[in-house]
Amino acid sequence: MAEVQVTDSGRVTSRVGDTVVVRLPENAATGYVWSVASLGDGLLLEEDSGSPVGSLSGGAPGEHVVRVQAEEPGTWHIDLQLARGWEAGPAEEKRITVEVS
Numbered sequence: 001m002a003e004v005q006v007t008d009s010g011r012v013t014s015r016v017g018d019t020v021v022v023r024l025p026e027n028a029a030t031g032y033v034w035s036v037a038s039l040g041d042g043l044l045l046e047e048d049s050g051s052p053v054g055s056l057s058g059g060a061p062g063e064h065v066v067r068v069q070a071e072e073p074g075t076w077h078i079d080l081q082l083a084r085g086w087e088a089g090p091a092e093e094k095r096i097t098v099e100v101s
Contacts, residue, residue, distance in 0.1 A: 011097045014070045019046065020098055022078065026050050026064040031084040032091060034064040040076025042100060043068040070100040 004014045006022045014020055020043070024034050028050055036048050047067035068078060076098045081090035 006096055010095065011099070013099045013101070015101055016070055016073060018070045018100075020068050020070060020078075020096075022066040022068075022080070022096055024064045024066075024080070024082075024094070026062045026082075028062060031086075032082050033085075034066075034080055034082050036066060037079040037081045037090075037093070039068065039078055040074075040098065042070065042072035042074045042076045043078065043098060044071050068098070070098065073100050075099050 002015070003019045003021055004012055006012045006020060012020055026032070026034055033050055036045060039045055045068055047065055050062055050064040066078065066080070078096040078098065080094045080096070082092040083090040
């Protein structure tokens with residue numbers, strides 16, 4: 001089992017048992033936070049959390065980390081949304097494709 005980092009391409013190849021890690025820039029002080037909108041059936045969510053990078057001062061940029069375990073072979077998607085909780089729709093959407101062998 002290995003930890004596989006997702007790059008800017010939004011596509012990653014892994015093996016069953018690997019942990020796939022997605023890191024996204026986030027500044028929760030603006031109200032915008034990333035969340036997992038949907039997850040492929042062959043993936044298991046292990047972590048979905050945001051945290052400041054470096055300084056803990058207000059307005060400091062942060063990072064949102066999503067970790068999933070590849071459980072079944074196939075092509076699966078992680079759909080992510082950047083949104084404010086009080087707004088109707090997301091400001092940004094991102095799809096990560098995970099190919100598991």
